[in-house]
Amino acid sequence: MAGAIIENLSGRKLSILIGGLMLCQLVCFLVGGLIAPAPSSVMPVLGTKCIDKHFSWNKWYQAREPTQCNAIDSFEDPIILDRNVTANDIVFSFQIPLRFGGEVEYSRWQQNLIATMQVDIVYDPEVQVEPDTILTLEAHLGYRNHGDPEGQWTEYARSTEERTLDCHIDEEHKREGYQYQCSLLPLFELGSLHHNFYLLNIRLPTDSPEGKIMNSGLGRLQDVWVAFIHTNGGFTKVWVTLKTIFFPMIVGIMVWFWRRVGQLSRPPALLEFMLMGLGAALTFLNCPFEYLTLAFDCPWMTLLADIRQGLFYAALLSFWLIFAGEHLMDDIERNRLNVYWRHLSAVLGGCLCLFVFDMCERGAQLSNPFYSIWVTQVGTNLALSFIILAGVCAGVYFCFLSYMIWKVFMNIGSKRQSLSAMSSSRRMHYEGIIYRFKALMLATLLCAAMTVIGFILGQVSEGRWKWDDDIELEYTSAFFTGVYGMWNIYIFALICLYAPSHKRWPKDESKTESLASIHGALLARDNQSSTGEEIEFNRLVGEPGEMTSLTAFVKKATTD
Incomplete structure (x- = not known):
């Protein structure tokens, strides 16, 4: 196998895919801004x-x-x-x-x-x-x-x-x-x-x-x-419609992704397991349980919504840490979950605290809707502390993730020095991989920023009805539907682009296709078509034990 799809997809097909996803993102914003009324x-x-x-x-x-x-x-x-x-x-x-x-x-x-x-x-x-x-x-x-x-x-x-x-x-x-x-x-x-x-x-x-x-x-x-x-009922209809559309899409792309992973000769990598876990959490979030409220009295639906969103946040934040860590490009073997136990403990600990707080509030309201943790000074201070602490932790997390992504970029920059010693075809191949990877990491950073902002504003939006503070906030349906659509589109793109590619690099010129043909043409032009060079290139881009060619390149550059 020749790495992931993001490394081998042609520029034209990749542009069409990204253009389609960006159009879907625009539609999500327009649906919230032009069709849906105010959320409440x-x-x-x-x-x-x-x-x-x-x-x-x-x-x-x-x-x-x-x-x-x-x-x-x-x-x-x-x-x-x-x-x-x-x-x-x-x-x-x-x-x-x-x-x-x-x-x-x-x-x-x-x-x-x-x-x-x-x-x-x-x-x-x-x-x-x-x-x-x-x-x-x-x-x-x-x-x-x-x-x-x-x-x-x-x-x-x-x-x-x-x-x-x-x-x-x-x-x-x-x-x-x-x-x-x-x-x-x-x-x-x-x-x-x-x-x-x-x-x-x-x-x-x-x-x-x-x-x-x-x-x-x-x-x-x-x-x-x-x-x-x-x-507002109109906003709920738009929201549930988006869930109904995204739910089968994410389920379908997960089935397709795992079938491709199952065809590999190697066991699934950590990042592939995390992509499946993230897709499962998003599927649980997308499942339109709201339809049940049309037929049954479901006083637990708000609590269930909080639990679903909490699980998704935990999966998404954990994935970003591992996603950046797996591309740090150092000599540490990271393809194991226990390497990230400190990072994951912090994320899961924060989510657990929010879950306990939510159970103290909405869990108790299942038996007594008049109960509120905000009624006493101690409860109000505790609730405000939880919300402020959650906001601070979200900001600190974003700063730490930004640092990790910056470190990834710095490490890639240092490894690129070895490209000058490669043939033009190999250099072009890895330059394209690095460019695409950097674009994906910047998209990850943008998604993380929007998620953190949405989390903080959501906490303030809910709490402003419960504490007496002169807070004037303007919320639009476009923001909620846009961020929700962004989660689905971003994860759909990740699962699609990081699925194993079925393109193979041939060892004889009679089987040329895609980048392989370009590779042979460039080798002929530069008079560098040595058999040893091509065999080594085949081994690097088709390393059976690696998820992507980028990791193989880094290991080769480190060895050199």
Whole structure:
């Protein structure tokens, strides 16, 4: 065998392949930018205040049904004084989705639902907000499907939760009528948006049956808002369509690649095993499990998506380290996985930490969607530390990978000095190999940079709904679909170009083809067609124990 396809593919065919892949990459960006809507939408809802002197969790308080909610506009309403209403008798009702000129319902294409709460507190010099007030809330979430009776709701979850309220007001605004600036409070997260309508009831009691005093120090509460964030159905359709297209493509190229490797007389090299592992991780990521949510309630789908992406990151980062290490061009025998145990331990350790963090958050939400690791100061600091540490590690990894690729380039440059002593055909052959390899390494560096940027922005995008920080970020569907398409196109190209080539270098002139014919012509022109030279060239480019001719060249240059 004469090395890998990247070394023996003609320039015309390689240009057509690269042009086609670049066109696919452009299409991925255009699909996200021109067809897909924004990845997610936010629906802020003002809670309707319902009064019930005989409050019970067996009731549902629905603002759109006057018989189920005795609503008031504000806490200054005379009815509160007339009936001696206390905070224990008030329920905030949120019915979603909102009506926009007609009946609107959620679609299962919208995938998930995240809710954050914010309170409006008016400054009152007599009743001020205490710092780091513990807000205790009783939440009741129900659902109704299309066709169910209007007032019939089924309980989805019920919980009593505590949130730390952080409010402040500037000195010049400490006048009656001005509002505090209060932090966002994470409320709940649903990993599957399976039902058409949802009803949320929230109560802020001042005492419990055990006599515990709660919600003291809240100040003068005026309103409660809940922001509901959901994935846009149009974006999900585009995203799942891309997965449906890429899934069979990657499976097909993996089968083709492994069949070629199986035809070799040598055992598979480490890089070939890593390519198969990377293809398997991408296949798992591409598998469109989202179709299951159209028929079944899958609250674990968000957790599964995180696990799939984590496995892909681990495989991709590990592959890049081994890919660069296998081309360092030194005298160390690296075709073994245990040589890279330090590099892989760092990558797998980081991914394991993120997995543990994700299980603490979304794993617990499978049983209680109102649970959040962000509700306590310790949990918030721990979560922020994980996110910041993950971002720093991603940046350090990219710098280390850049250093390894730079070292590869330097080593190749030093080995190229031996090209001047070769015949013109051999020099042309290896010059082409080195040029193509450098282009592939630069593409690898670009893909790594986009992956690291996408990982950091993804972490900030998810977290910005859960911590109170004035972060303005513009995300587009084109970025998400473009990076996702880049992963598939890049790995497709790697598997294709690093598959074993079936071209053979002939030992007699009657079997000339492709580069072999050019080789003979150049030898005749330069009057260097010695039999020993050609036999040695055949041995180098067709070394049966090597994956590529480049490694054979380096070993020969080192020996010389």
